[in-house]
Protein backbone atom coordinates (compact mmCIF):
# COMPACT_ATOMS: atom_id res chain seq x y z
CA UNK A 343 0.00 0.00 0.00
CA UNK A 344 1.24 3.50 -0.80
CA UNK A 345 0.12 6.27 1.52
CA UNK A 346 -0.39 9.78 0.18
CA UNK A 347 1.77 11.09 3.01
CA UNK A 348 3.80 9.41 5.71
CA UNK A 349 4.39 11.74 8.64
CA UNK A 350 7.51 10.45 10.40
CA UNK A 351 7.57 12.05 13.86
CA UNK A 352 4.42 13.32 15.59
CA UNK A 353 5.89 16.22 17.54
CA UNK A 354 5.62 19.89 16.64
CA UNK A 355 6.54 19.48 12.97
CA UNK A 356 4.55 16.31 12.24
CA UNK A 357 1.39 17.33 14.06
CA UNK A 358 1.47 20.87 12.63
CA UNK A 359 1.59 19.27 9.19
CA UNK A 360 -1.36 16.99 10.02
CA UNK A 361 -3.37 19.96 11.35
CA UNK A 362 -2.80 22.15 8.30
CA UNK A 363 -3.39 19.23 5.92
CA UNK A 364 -6.81 18.55 7.48
CA UNK A 365 -7.74 22.23 7.06
CA UNK A 366 -6.31 22.49 3.52
CA UNK A 367 -8.04 21.86 0.23
CA UNK A 368 -5.56 19.17 -0.75
CA UNK A 369 -7.14 15.90 -1.78
CA UNK A 370 -5.78 12.82 0.01
CA UNK A 371 -7.00 9.37 0.98
CA UNK A 372 -4.51 7.74 3.32
CA UNK A 373 -2.01 9.17 5.77
CA UNK A 374 0.29 7.24 8.06
CA UNK A 375 1.71 8.90 11.18
CA UNK A 376 4.63 7.16 12.84
CA UNK A 377 6.09 7.96 16.24
CA UNK A 378 7.77 5.81 18.84
CA UNK A 379 6.25 7.82 21.65
CA UNK A 380 2.61 8.15 22.76
CA UNK A 381 3.00 11.94 23.24
CA UNK A 382 1.02 11.77 26.46
CA UNK A 383 3.34 13.92 28.61
CA UNK A 384 3.74 17.65 28.84
CA UNK A 385 7.35 17.60 27.70
CA UNK A 386 7.67 21.23 26.61
CA UNK A 387 6.07 24.65 26.39
CA UNK A 388 6.16 26.59 23.15
CA UNK A 389 6.12 30.34 23.35
CA UNK A 390 6.16 32.65 20.38
CA UNK A 391 5.03 36.08 19.24
CA UNK A 392 2.58 36.65 16.44
CA UNK A 393 0.53 39.42 14.85
CA UNK A 394 -2.30 37.01 14.18
CA UNK A 395 -4.34 34.89 16.52
CA UNK A 396 -2.77 31.40 16.35
CA UNK A 397 -4.76 28.70 14.56
CA UNK A 398 -4.67 26.31 17.52
CA UNK A 399 -7.38 26.56 20.20
CA UNK A 400 -4.86 25.60 22.87
CA UNK A 401 -3.08 28.93 22.27
CA UNK A 402 -6.17 31.00 22.99
CA UNK A 403 -6.06 30.72 26.76
CA UNK A 404 -3.53 33.37 27.66
CA UNK A 405 -1.45 35.93 25.88
CA UNK A 406 0.67 38.92 26.83
CA UNK A 407 0.86 42.39 25.33
CA UNK A 408 4.19 43.41 26.76
CA UNK A 409 7.61 41.91 27.26
CA UNK A 410 10.47 42.78 29.56
CA UNK A 411 14.24 42.72 29.73
CA UNK A 412 16.17 42.99 33.01
CA UNK A 413 19.83 43.36 33.75
CA UNK A 414 21.85 44.68 36.69
CA UNK A 415 21.88 48.18 35.23
CA UNK A 416 18.33 48.60 33.97
CA UNK A 417 14.99 47.02 33.33
CA UNK A 418 12.57 47.73 30.52
CA UNK A 419 9.01 46.58 29.87
CA UNK A 420 7.34 47.58 26.63
CA UNK A 421 4.13 47.00 24.72
CA UNK A 422 4.79 44.82 21.67
CA UNK A 423 1.79 45.88 19.60
CA UNK A 424 1.06 44.70 16.82
CA UNK A 425 2.45 41.44 18.24
CA UNK A 426 1.13 39.42 21.12
CA UNK A 427 3.14 36.84 23.01
CA UNK A 428 1.52 33.39 23.19
CA UNK A 429 2.25 30.13 24.89
CA UNK A 430 1.11 26.56 24.31
CA UNK A 431 1.84 23.63 26.54
CA UNK A 432 2.98 20.59 24.61
CA UNK A 433 0.36 18.21 25.93
CA UNK A 434 -2.59 20.47 25.00
CA UNK A 435 -1.16 20.78 21.50
CA UNK A 436 -0.66 17.02 21.11
CA UNK A 437 -4.19 16.35 22.41
CA UNK A 438 -5.85 18.98 20.21
CA UNK A 439 -4.31 17.69 16.99
CA UNK A 440 -4.78 14.05 18.04
CA UNK A 441 -8.48 14.76 18.47
CA UNK A 442 -8.71 16.34 15.02
CA UNK A 443 -6.97 13.30 13.56
CA UNK A 444 -9.15 10.80 15.41
CA UNK A 445 -12.22 12.29 13.68
CA UNK A 446 -10.66 11.74 10.25
CA UNK A 447 -10.67 8.11 9.12
CA UNK A 448 -8.02 8.80 6.48
CA UNK A 449 -5.33 8.93 9.21
CA UNK A 450 -3.60 5.83 10.64
CA UNK A 451 -1.22 5.80 13.60
CA UNK A 452 1.72 3.50 13.99
CA UNK A 453 3.79 3.33 17.14
CA UNK A 454 7.18 2.29 15.81
CA UNK A 455 10.83 3.17 15.79
CA UNK A 456 11.94 4.76 12.53
CA UNK A 457 15.31 3.41 11.42
CA UNK A 458 15.79 5.02 8.05
CA UNK A 459 14.08 7.28 5.51
CA UNK A 460 14.93 6.96 1.85
CA UNK A 461 13.63 8.14 -1.44
CA UNK A 462 12.97 6.25 -4.66
CA UNK A 463 11.72 7.42 -8.03
CA UNK A 464 8.09 6.55 -7.29
CA UNK A 465 7.87 6.79 -3.53
CA UNK A 466 9.50 7.62 -0.21
CA UNK A 467 10.27 4.68 2.07
CA UNK A 468 10.23 4.73 5.85
CA UNK A 469 11.90 1.74 7.41
CA UNK A 470 10.81 0.92 10.98
CA UNK A 471 11.22 -1.95 13.43
CA UNK A 472 7.80 -3.12 12.19
CA UNK A 473 8.61 -3.09 8.49
CA UNK A 474 8.77 -0.85 5.43
CA UNK A 475 6.16 1.81 4.69
CA UNK A 476 5.74 3.56 1.37
CA UNK A 477 4.40 7.05 0.75
CA UNK A 478 4.07 9.44 -2.16
CA UNK A 479 5.59 12.04 0.14
CA UNK A 480 7.38 11.62 3.47
CA UNK A 481 7.33 14.42 6.06
CA UNK A 482 10.42 13.85 8.15
CA UNK A 483 10.77 15.62 11.50
CA UNK A 484 12.97 12.89 12.93
CA UNK A 485 16.33 13.29 11.16
CA UNK A 486 18.93 15.26 13.06
CA UNK A 487 22.09 16.59 11.44
CA UNK A 488 25.39 15.52 12.94
CA UNK A 489 26.58 18.76 14.45
CA UNK A 490 30.12 17.64 14.98
CA UNK A 491 31.55 18.95 11.74
CA UNK A 492 34.06 21.75 11.56
CA UNK A 493 32.17 23.60 8.87
CA UNK A 494 29.52 25.10 11.10
CA UNK A 495 29.37 26.86 14.44
CA UNK A 496 27.45 24.67 16.85
CA UNK A 497 26.38 25.71 20.32
CA UNK A 498 23.42 24.71 22.45
CA UNK A 499 20.69 26.57 24.20
CA UNK A 500 20.43 24.50 27.37
CA UNK A 501 17.73 25.05 29.96
CA UNK A 502 15.94 23.88 33.04
CA UNK A 503 12.45 25.28 33.58
CA UNK A 504 10.10 24.93 36.52
CA UNK A 505 6.43 25.83 36.57
CA UNK A 506 6.14 27.01 40.13
CA UNK A 507 3.31 27.78 42.51
CA UNK A 508 3.95 30.30 45.30
CA UNK A 509 2.03 30.81 48.56
CA UNK A 510 1.81 34.59 48.26
CA UNK A 511 1.25 36.66 45.11
CA UNK A 512 4.57 37.62 43.57
CA UNK A 513 4.48 37.88 39.80
CA UNK A 514 2.85 40.53 37.65
CA UNK A 515 0.82 38.43 35.17
CA UNK A 516 1.08 41.20 32.56
CA UNK A 517 4.86 41.23 32.55
CA UNK A 518 6.76 38.27 31.09
CA UNK A 519 10.54 38.64 31.23
CA UNK A 520 12.23 37.53 28.04
CA UNK A 521 15.70 37.72 29.58
CA UNK A 522 16.81 38.49 33.11
CA UNK A 523 20.59 38.68 33.09
CA UNK A 524 21.00 39.14 36.84
CA UNK A 525 22.74 35.77 37.11
CA UNK A 526 26.43 34.82 37.08
CA UNK A 527 27.94 34.66 33.59
CA UNK A 528 30.55 32.04 34.52
CA UNK A 529 32.03 31.05 31.15
CA UNK A 530 28.64 30.93 29.41
CA UNK A 531 25.98 33.48 28.56
CA UNK A 532 23.25 32.83 31.16
CA UNK A 533 19.84 34.31 31.86
CA UNK A 534 16.43 33.49 33.31
CA UNK A 535 13.14 33.58 31.42
CA UNK A 536 9.98 34.25 33.45
CA UNK A 537 6.51 33.61 32.08
CA UNK A 538 3.93 34.66 34.69
CA UNK A 539 0.56 32.90 34.37
CA UNK A 540 -0.90 34.52 37.50
CA UNK A 541 0.48 36.28 40.61
CA UNK A 542 1.18 32.86 42.18
CA UNK A 543 2.02 30.83 39.14
CA UNK A 544 4.90 31.13 36.65
CA UNK A 545 7.32 29.29 34.42
CA UNK A 546 10.89 30.22 35.40
CA UNK A 547 13.61 28.90 33.16
CA UNK A 548 17.38 29.06 33.68
CA UNK A 549 19.05 29.18 30.27
CA UNK A 550 22.67 28.97 29.15
CA UNK A 551 24.32 29.06 25.75
CA UNK A 552 26.79 26.18 26.02
CA UNK A 553 29.23 24.48 23.70
CA UNK A 554 28.77 21.04 25.25
CA UNK A 555 25.83 18.74 24.66
CA UNK A 556 25.21 17.97 28.30
CA UNK A 557 23.36 19.74 31.06
CA UNK A 558 24.49 19.82 34.68
CA UNK A 559 20.95 19.61 36.06
CA UNK A 560 22.00 20.09 39.67
CA UNK A 561 23.96 23.23 38.85
CA UNK A 562 21.00 24.62 36.88
CA UNK A 563 18.65 23.85 39.79
CA UNK A 564 21.05 25.62 42.17
CA UNK A 565 21.18 28.65 39.85
CA UNK A 566 17.36 28.74 39.66
CA UNK A 567 16.97 28.47 43.43
CA UNK A 568 19.54 31.19 43.94
CA UNK A 569 17.84 33.49 41.42
CA UNK A 570 14.40 32.96 42.97
CA UNK A 571 15.74 33.66 46.45
CA UNK A 572 17.84 36.70 45.53
CA UNK A 573 15.47 38.48 43.17
CA UNK A 574 12.03 37.30 44.23
CA UNK A 575 12.68 36.49 47.91
CA UNK A 576 11.40 32.96 47.26
CA UNK A 577 12.56 29.96 49.23
CA UNK A 578 9.35 28.02 49.65
CA UNK A 579 7.42 27.09 46.50
CA UNK A 580 5.93 24.06 44.77
CA UNK A 581 7.21 22.75 41.45
CA UNK A 582 4.28 21.72 39.29
CA UNK A 583 6.10 20.83 36.09
CA UNK A 584 9.67 20.61 34.92
CA UNK A 585 11.14 20.97 31.44
CA UNK A 586 14.74 20.31 30.63
CA UNK A 587 16.14 20.49 27.16
CA UNK A 588 18.65 21.63 24.61
CA UNK A 589 17.98 23.38 21.35
CA UNK A 590 20.73 23.36 18.72
CA UNK A 591 21.98 26.83 17.79
CA UNK A 592 23.86 26.35 14.56
CA UNK A 593 24.63 27.89 11.21
CA UNK A 594 24.73 24.37 9.72
CA UNK A 595 23.20 24.38 6.24
CA UNK A 596 20.05 22.29 6.54
CA UNK A 597 18.52 20.59 3.54
CA UNK A 598 14.76 20.86 4.02
CA UNK A 599 13.93 19.08 0.76
CA UNK A 600 16.57 16.38 0.27
CA UNK A 601 14.67 14.67 -2.55
CA UNK A 602 11.49 14.94 -4.59
CA UNK A 603 9.69 12.62 -2.14
CA UNK A 604 10.94 13.88 1.21
CA UNK A 605 10.41 17.11 3.11
CA UNK A 606 12.17 17.74 6.40
CA UNK A 607 10.34 19.83 8.92
CA UNK A 608 10.99 21.35 12.34
CA UNK A 609 14.47 20.94 13.79
CA UNK A 610 15.25 18.54 10.92
CA UNK A 611 14.25 21.13 8.33
CA UNK A 612 16.27 24.03 9.77
CA UNK A 613 13.19 25.80 11.16
CA UNK A 614 14.95 26.77 14.39
CA UNK A 615 16.22 30.34 14.43
CA UNK A 616 19.93 29.77 15.12
CA UNK A 617 20.40 32.57 17.63
CA UNK A 618 17.20 32.25 19.65
CA UNK A 619 15.95 28.66 19.38
CA UNK A 620 12.44 29.87 18.48
CA UNK A 621 10.91 27.34 16.05
CA UNK A 622 7.13 27.29 16.44
CA UNK A 623 6.26 30.11 14.01
CA UNK A 624 8.78 28.99 11.39
CA UNK A 625 7.29 25.48 11.44
CA UNK A 626 3.82 26.87 10.71
CA UNK A 627 5.04 28.86 7.68
CA UNK A 628 7.15 25.95 6.47
CA UNK A 629 4.13 23.61 6.58
CA UNK A 630 2.07 26.10 4.58
CA UNK A 631 4.88 26.45 2.03
CA UNK A 632 5.03 22.66 1.57
CA UNK A 633 1.26 22.40 1.17
CA UNK A 634 1.25 25.29 -1.31
CA UNK A 635 4.19 23.75 -3.12
CA UNK A 636 6.33 26.80 -2.59
CA UNK A 637 10.05 26.37 -2.29
CA UNK A 638 11.26 27.87 0.95
CA UNK A 639 14.83 29.06 0.93
CA UNK A 640 16.83 31.39 3.03
CA UNK A 641 18.56 32.74 -0.06
CA UNK A 642 16.78 36.07 0.11
CA UNK A 643 17.70 36.19 3.79
CA UNK A 644 21.48 36.01 3.34
CA UNK A 645 21.87 39.10 5.53
CA UNK A 646 20.16 37.37 8.44
CA UNK A 647 22.21 34.20 8.02
CA UNK A 648 25.27 36.44 8.19
CA UNK A 649 24.05 38.19 11.38
CA UNK A 650 23.29 34.81 12.94
CA UNK A 651 26.80 33.60 12.15
CA UNK A 652 28.36 36.68 13.73
CA UNK A 653 26.35 36.29 16.91
CA UNK A 654 26.95 32.52 17.09
CA UNK A 655 30.65 33.19 16.78
CA UNK A 656 30.49 35.63 19.70
CA UNK A 657 28.43 33.17 21.76
CA UNK A 658 31.01 30.48 21.11
CA UNK A 659 34.21 32.47 21.45
CA UNK A 660 33.36 35.47 23.63
CA UNK A 661 30.37 34.39 25.76
CA UNK A 662 31.03 37.19 28.27
CA UNK A 663 30.13 39.68 25.49
CA UNK A 664 26.58 38.36 25.07
CA UNK A 665 25.22 40.13 28.13
CA UNK A 666 26.50 43.63 27.16
CA UNK A 667 25.32 43.09 23.58
CA UNK A 668 21.81 42.17 24.75
CA UNK A 669 21.79 45.13 27.15
CA UNK A 670 22.67 47.55 24.34
CA UNK A 671 20.18 45.91 22.01
CA UNK A 672 17.18 46.03 24.35
CA UNK A 673 18.07 49.43 25.79
CA UNK A 674 18.48 51.17 22.44
CA UNK A 675 15.81 49.49 20.33
CA UNK A 676 12.03 49.26 20.56
CA UNK A 677 11.01 45.69 21.37
CA UNK A 678 8.93 45.45 18.22
CA UNK A 679 11.98 46.17 16.08
CA UNK A 680 13.95 43.49 17.92
CA UNK A 681 11.11 40.99 17.36
CA UNK A 682 10.89 41.85 13.66
CA UNK A 683 14.67 41.56 13.38
CA UNK A 684 14.44 38.08 14.91
CA UNK A 685 11.59 37.30 12.48
CA UNK A 686 13.95 38.41 9.68
CA UNK A 687 11.48 41.00 8.42
CA UNK A 688 13.37 44.24 9.14
CA UNK A 689 14.77 46.25 6.23
CA UNK A 690 18.49 47.09 5.89
CA UNK A 691 18.07 50.64 7.21
CA UNK A 692 16.55 49.34 10.43
CA UNK A 693 19.33 46.79 10.74
CA UNK A 694 21.86 49.64 10.43
CA UNK A 695 20.04 51.36 13.29
CA UNK A 696 20.29 48.19 15.35
CA UNK A 697 23.94 47.54 14.61
CA UNK A 698 24.84 51.22 14.91
CA UNK A 699 23.92 51.06 18.59
CA UNK A 700 25.80 47.88 19.42
CA UNK A 701 29.31 47.61 20.91
CA UNK A 702 31.29 46.98 17.76
CA UNK A 703 34.52 45.42 19.03
CA UNK A 704 33.24 41.82 19.39
CA UNK A 705 31.51 41.98 16.00
CA UNK A 706 34.66 43.21 14.23
CA UNK A 707 36.61 40.50 16.02
CA UNK A 708 34.11 37.90 14.94
CA UNK A 709 34.09 39.24 11.37
CA UNK A 710 37.87 39.05 11.15
CA UNK A 711 37.80 35.45 12.36
CA UNK A 712 35.08 34.58 9.84
CA UNK A 713 37.03 36.25 7.03
CA UNK A 714 40.22 34.38 7.98
CA UNK A 715 38.30 31.11 8.22
CA UNK A 716 36.54 31.61 4.86
CA UNK A 717 39.46 32.90 2.83
CA UNK A 718 42.69 31.77 4.47
CA UNK A 719 41.48 28.52 6.04
Ligand SMILES: Cc1cc2nc3c(=O)[nH]c(=O)nc-3n(C[C@H](O)[C@H](O)[C@H](O)COP(=O)(O)OP(=O)(O)OC[C@H]3O[C@@H](n4cnc5c(N)ncnc54)[C@H](O)[C@@H]3O)c2cc1C
Pocket residue numbers: 350351352353354355356376377378379381385386387388389390454455456457483484585586587588589607608609610619620621622623
Ligand atom coordinates in the same frame (compact mmCIF):
# COMPACT_ATOMS: atom_id res chain seq x y z
C1 LIG B 1 11.96 21.72 26.27
C2 LIG B 1 11.88 22.54 24.98
C3 LIG B 1 11.23 23.76 24.98
C4 LIG B 1 11.11 24.51 23.79
N1 LIG B 1 10.47 25.71 23.81
C5 LIG B 1 10.30 26.39 22.65
C6 LIG B 1 9.57 27.61 22.64
O1 LIG B 1 9.14 28.12 23.68
N2 LIG B 1 9.32 28.24 21.44
C7 LIG B 1 9.81 27.71 20.27
O2 LIG B 1 9.53 28.29 19.20
N3 LIG B 1 10.57 26.59 20.26
C8 LIG B 1 10.83 25.92 21.42
N4 LIG B 1 11.57 24.76 21.40
C9 LIG B 1 12.23 24.35 20.15
C10 LIG B 1 11.32 23.57 19.18
O3 LIG B 1 10.12 24.26 18.97
C11 LIG B 1 11.00 22.18 19.67
O4 LIG B 1 12.17 21.43 19.84
C12 LIG B 1 10.06 21.43 18.72
O5 LIG B 1 9.46 20.40 19.43
C13 LIG B 1 10.76 20.91 17.47
O6 LIG B 1 9.81 20.26 16.67
P1 LIG B 1 10.17 18.95 15.83
O7 LIG B 1 8.94 18.49 15.19
O8 LIG B 1 11.37 19.24 15.01
O9 LIG B 1 10.66 17.90 16.92
P2 LIG B 1 9.80 17.20 18.04
O10 LIG B 1 8.69 18.05 18.48
O11 LIG B 1 10.80 16.74 19.07
O12 LIG B 1 9.18 15.92 17.29
C14 LIG B 1 9.95 14.85 16.85
C15 LIG B 1 9.11 13.58 17.06
O13 LIG B 1 9.79 12.49 16.47
C16 LIG B 1 9.71 11.38 17.34
N5 LIG B 1 10.88 10.55 17.07
C17 LIG B 1 12.18 10.89 17.17
N6 LIG B 1 12.96 9.89 16.75
C18 LIG B 1 12.14 8.90 16.36
C19 LIG B 1 12.36 7.60 15.81
N7 LIG B 1 13.58 7.15 15.54
N8 LIG B 1 11.29 6.85 15.53
C20 LIG B 1 10.03 7.28 15.78
N9 LIG B 1 9.75 8.49 16.28
C21 LIG B 1 10.81 9.30 16.57
C22 LIG B 1 9.69 11.95 18.74
O14 LIG B 1 9.06 11.07 19.66
C23 LIG B 1 8.88 13.23 18.52
O15 LIG B 1 7.52 13.03 18.75
C24 LIG B 1 11.71 24.01 22.58
C25 LIG B 1 12.40 22.80 22.62
C26 LIG B 1 12.50 22.06 23.80
C27 LIG B 1 13.28 20.78 23.78
